Amino acid sequence: xxxxxxxxxxxxxxxxxxxxxxxxxxxxxRPAAGRPAAARPAAAAGLPAGLSRAQLLELYYxxxxxxxxxxxxxxxxxQGKVIGGLFRSLGQEADSxxxxxxxxxxxxxxxxxxxxxxxxxxxxxxxxxxxxxQYMAKATSPTRGRxxxxxxxxxxxxxxxxxxxxxxxxPVMAGVTLTFRLRGERRVGMVYVGDGxxxxxxxxxxxxxxxxxxxxxxxxAENNGYAYSTTLxxxxxxxxxxxxxxxxxxxxxxxxxxxxxxxxxxxxxAVERARAGEGVTLLELVxxxxxxxxxHDDQHYxxxxxxxxxxxxxxxxxxxxxxxxxxWADGDALAAEDARVAAxxxxxxAEAEQEPLPEPATALTGVYADPARQDAPWYREVPRA
Amino acid sequence: MPEVTYLxxxxxxxxxxxxxxxRVFILGEDVGRYxxxxxxxxxxxxxxxxxxxxxTPISEAxxxxxxxxxxxxGMRPVAExxxxxxxxxxxxxxxxxxxTARYRANLACxxxxxxxxxxxVRGGPFHSQNPEAAFFHTPGLxxxxxxxxRDAKGLIKAAIRDDDPVLYFEHKYLYRRVxxxxxxxxxLVTPIGRAxxxxxxxxxxxxxxxxxxxxxxxxxxxxxxxxxxxxxxxDLRTLLPMDDAAILATVxxxxxxxxxxxxxxxxxxxxxIAARINEAAFEWLDxxxxxxxxxxxxxxxxxxxxxxxxxxxADIVAVARKLAAY
Numbered sequence: 241x242x243x244x245x246x247x248x249x250x251x252x253x254x255x256x257x258x259x260x261x262x263x264x265x266x267x268x269x270r271p272a273a274g275r276p277a278a279a280r281p282a283a284a285a286g287l288p289a290g291l292s293r294a295q296l297l298e299l300y301y302x303x304x305x306x307x308x309x310x311x312x313x314x315x316x317x318x319q320g321k322v323i324g325g326l327f328r329s330l331g332q333e334a335d336s337x338x339x340x341x342x343x344x345x346x347x348x349x350x351x352x353x354x355x356x357x358x359x360x361x362x363x364x365x366x367x368x369x370x371x372x373x374q375y376m377a378k379a380t381s382p383t384r385g386r387x388x389x390x391x392x393x394x395x396x397x398x399x400x401x402x403x404x405x406x407x408x409x410x411p412v413m414a415g416v417t418l419t420f421r422l423r424g425e426r427r428v429g430m431v432y433v434g435d436g437x438x439x440x441x442x443x444x445x446x447x448x449x450x451x452x453x454x455x456x457x458x459x460x461a462e463n464n465g466y467a468y469s470t471t472l473x474x475x476x477x478x479x480x481x482x483x484x485x486x487x488x489x490x491x492x493x494x495x496x497x498x499x500x501x502x503x504x505x506x507x508x509x510a511v512e513r514a515r516a517g518e519g520v521t522l523l524e525l526v527x528x529x530x531x532x533x534x535x536h537d538d539q540h541y542x543x544x545x546x547x548x549x550x551x552x553x554x555x556x557x558x559x560x561x562x563x564x565x566x567x568w569a570d571g572d573a574l575a576a577e578d579a580r581v582a583a584x585x586x587x588x589x590a591e592a593e594q595e596p597l598p599e600p601a602t603a604l605t606g607v608y609a610d611p612a613r614q615d616a617p618w619y620r621e622v623p624r625a
Numbered sequence: 626m627p628e629v630t631y632l633x634x635x636x637x638x639x640x641x642x643x644x645x646x647x648r649v650f651i652l653g654e655d656v657g658r659y660x661x662x663x664x665x666x667x668x669x670x671x672x673x674x675x676x677x678x679x680x681t682p683i684s685e686a687x688x689x690x691x692x693x694x695x696x697x698x699g700m701r702p703v704a705e706x707x708x709x710x711x712x713x714x715x716x717x718x719x720x721x722x723x724x725t726a727r728y729r730a731n732l733a734c735x736x737x738x739x740x741x742x743x744x745x746v747r748g749g750p751f752h753s754q755n756p757e758a759a760f761f762h763t764p765g766l767x768x769x770x771x772x773x774x775r776d777a778k779g780l781i782k783a784a785i786r787d788d789d790p791v792l793y794f795e796h797k798y799l800y801r802r803v804x805x806x807x808x809x810x811x812x813l814v815t816p817i818g819r820a821x822x823x824x825x826x827x828x829x830x831x832x833x834x835x836x837x838x839x840x841x842x843x844x845x846x847x848x849x850x851x852x853x854x855x856x857x858x859x860d861l862r863t864l865l866p867m868d869d870a871a872i873l874a875t876v877x878x879x880x881x882x883x884x885x886x887x888x889x890x891x892x893x894x895x896x897x898i899a900a901r902i903n904e905a906a907f908e909w910l911d912x913x914x915x916x917x918x919x920x921x922x923x924x925x926x927x928x929x930x931x932x933x934x935x936x937x938x939a940d941i942v943a944v945a946r947k948l949a950a951y
Contacts, residue, residue, distance in 0.1 A: 387729040400697060401730050405721050411687040412722065415694025415702075422650065422676055422700070442718065445687035452682060607728050607764045608866075609788035 287568060289505050296568045299341060299500050301577045303333040303556045306359035308581050309368050312589055313375055317535055321593065323377040324388045329356035331498070331530035332464055334555035336360040336432075338503030339460050339523070342511045343398070343430060349511070350398040350416055351430040352409040354437065356462070356529070358390055365397040368585060372592035385598035406437035410446030410459065417455040417514075428514040430458040430507075435475050436467025438484065447520070451488040454519030458510040461522060462497065464529040469541045482524035490520040497525030498555040501562070528553070626806040631799045634774035634807060636665055638781035639703065641812075643673055646701060649785055652679040652688055653705030662707050663741055663800060685714035692736040693723050693790075701785055706740030709794055710754040723790045724765030737784045739793035742770075743836055743887060744919075744935050746798055749926035755835075755888040755919075757864055760792055761897070767791040767817060768864040772838035774805035776862055779815025787817060796836040803839070818863050820871035826857035829881035829948050832872060832898060834861040837885045837936065844941035854949055864894055872898060873906050880911040881948050885941055890918040912951035917944050 287293065310328050317326045329336060336359030343349035345364065353360045358371065373381035374392055382392040383401075393401035400416065402409050413431040420427040437443055438461060450457045461481045465472055478484060485492035491513070495506040503525055510521035528550040532539040539547070563569040605613045629637065643649045650673075651666055657680040660667030670678040681688050685706060692702035706712045712719070719738070726734040744753035760766050767789055771777040777795060784791035807813065823838055824845055831841040838860045845856035859875050861868060876882050882902060884895035899914040920934045 383729055383731070391729070393730050393732060395697065395732075400694075400732070403722050403725070403729075405717055408686075408690060408718055408722050411684075411690025411718065412694040412697075414687060415691030415696075416698060417694075418679075418691055419695045419698045419700055422695075442686050442690065445682075445684035446690060448682055449684055449687040449691060453679075606731065608767075609727065609733070611866075 286566070288501055289508070291504075293568055296563060297573060297577060299337060299504070300556070300559055300563060300569070300574060301581065302337040302341070302359055302363050303500065303559065304577055305362055305368065305581045305584070306333045306337065307556060308585055309362075309371060310358065312585050313372070314535065316372070316376065316589070316593075322375045324375070325534035325536065326375065327355045327389060327534050328531040329358055331550060331554060332356050332462065332527045333359050334500035334559065335460070335462055335497040335503050335525040335527050337363055338500040339430060339432075339458075339507040339525070340364055341504055342507035343428060344511070345398055348398065348425065348427045349429070350395075350400065350413075350427070352393075352400045352402055352413050352416075352432065353390060354402060354406075354409075354432040354434060354462070355390060356434075356464070357432050360432065361390060361399055364394075364399045366394065366399065367588070369588040369592050372588055373595065376592060376595075377597060378592060378595045379598035379602070380592075380595045384602065405440075405442070407433065407440030407442035407444075407446070410443050411449065412446075413457055414446045414450040414453075414455055417450065417457045418453065420456055421453070426515055428456045428458065428511050430460060430511075432460045432462060434462045434464060434467060435472050435481060436470065438481060439467075439475055447488050447522075450520045451490050454517070456514035456517070457520050458507065458514055459520060459522050460507070461524045462527060463524055464497075464527050466529050466533070466542070468533040468537075480524060482522060485522040488520070488522070490522055492522035492524065494524040494526065497527030498553050498558060500555060500559050527555075626808055628804050628806050629774055630801050631771075631774045631777045631795070631803040632663065632665060632801055634778035634805070635781055635795055636667075637807075638778035638813075639666065639785075640669070640672075642701075642782055642785045643669070643677065646785075648699060648701040649703065650677040650679065650695075650700065651703045651705065652681055652692060654681055654683055654688075654707045656680060656705050661705065663797065666705070685711050686718050689715040689723065689736070689738060690718045692738070693718070693726065693734050696734045696736045696790075697726075697732055701735055701737075703737045703739060703785060706738060708748075708752050708754075709740035709742040709756055710751045712738065712740065712756055712792075713759070716759065719760065719766070719790075719792075720763045724763045726765070727789065728765060733788060734790050735788050736790045737781070737793055738790070739781070739784075739795060741797035741800070742794040743796040743798050744924050744931060745836070747926060747928060747931060748797075748924075750923040753924040753931075755794070755886070757792075757794060758888055758893050761864055761894055765790070766865060768794065769817060769862060770794045770796075770835040770864060771815075771862065772796075772799070772803075772823075772835055772860050774803055775807060775813065776815045776821075778807065779813050780817070780862065782812070782814045783817050786814070791817070794835065798836050799839075815862065818866045818868060820862055820868040821860045822857065822871075822875070823860040824856065824858040826855035827879055828855045829883070829945060830857045830859060830875040830879045831883055831885055831941065831945070832859045832861065832875065833885040834864065835887065837887055840936065840938045840941055841885055843938045844945060847938070847942050848945055852946065852949070854945065856945065867898070867901075869901060869905070872902065876902055876906045877909050880909055881951070882910070883915040883917060883941075883944055883948050885917045885936060887919055887936060889921045890916065891921050893918055912948050915944050915948055917941050
């Protein structure tokens, strides 16, 4: 049994994030080594990973949008306006944003998230107002009030909504990427699992099938230390989730999940491998769940010093510092992004809040394509919507 | 018109759908190179290639989950369970993911999951099951159970064309025992959700499906010959959605109804049919609705045990006599 405070911000050897959150200690955030300079013109200006200034700033925007949207949701939750539970990704924004940002939306790449991948959805083009509608069970929500939180999808924007049964989206995304293959399309899929989801049979079956058929799938394993209250050590006997790659015969990488640039670069490599027909990659992102499983959970099982350590390793603060210290963006630019996020969310919250809940009888539509609507029980006379 | 077996009819239906629609593909265990444990897809890999006939690992959840993912993108996958007993390994993904997709996410999931069901073949507890009741309770799924060669073909074609997920339970006892002359040309499609009167009669009705249709018909012959009873046999063909109109029509016609299924008794489909008749046609009944089903046990292997547990023609005759005399 591991000592309760054994969960350090990361394993020191390979990916140690800075003890005090400064970007200077990050070992993986370096310009994409080994790629020809011609392929990344931005490198001439000292910019990393083949990304432009606008893109580097966009990573910041998406992380800020993710956190601020969740903060707005927290307020709405406390006001009783969120109908169900509220799931935060505080401190994990870099892994959602950095991985999804590595996909090529114009090529039709697709992903399927987990509960703490709001950032991935926003990168794919999900609208904050739709997320608010989902949490508030509005008639206007993408699922018409039928499903909760980030459990919604949009094939046009390239994401498929998850269900609560962990691991199930791995076989589903194997089928999505199998279809890319059958049609001869050079599209890539990405699916998220966590330290908990990797214990399910569905994860194993889907991973194995995808690996056997060398499907263009990137499997992102978010190691945030906890599955509800269960620690990594009680979830699995491997020290690092990436070790599971050997069981499937696929390559893998372990990355500092709180370094958005390192996450992006590793995800980019995995996406390029997939697109080149080289099959599945398992990517472990070491991060930390700074809130409870959901808003009701007070995290009494979490050592306070562990939490404090990870608070000092905040992915957004790190990226902001990196951007300014590397002169990729200045404080004014970041402030402008913050203001843009605030304005967008003001508008989205105002819009979603005043919208109605669904009409009761709409519950009877859409179980099947045919019939599109079933009859109400005879004792339940409700006017048709 | 050539005579074809139930299995050959199923094969023809699958093959014709693959020929007419490039979106149709097959995945499952040993379906490709080997041609399927019962040879339903024999020769398909040679004809359609290994992209459209996919041998998978032993992973029912992944087979069904991958079919679902492909279906979301517009494909028409047909997933084979080598024996339908193994569909329970995909229960989560079928009931939680597939069945809810349209409702919760407006996501089409037109997959077919098919496989050999049923006993009378000395297959023991894990190669003889009839799993319909486990899925009958799940809104969002459709379930078909062909009894004839014509419907084996017509229902697989309808299932593949349906815009919702369809479970297709083919009875392995019927595979090579049931034969029928079928037209070689023309598009033979059996509409989902519609029962068929397998035998007309006015004295009592047997509502049944799958292999029990044949036992019911055999019993009806005996009852006519020995008792002068005219027995109507209704072959449901589809369990979900159920053809309530056809059930009510036969209730109103004969006023005496029994339900026969091979699945076990408690929580079986017969209970639901009886409840529907009770709610919608109580005043038309001259006798209680009776059931003939398997006993509530796992299915045993020894012939003496299996024959004792499963419904036999003599059971149907005995219950029909009680019903007629009530």
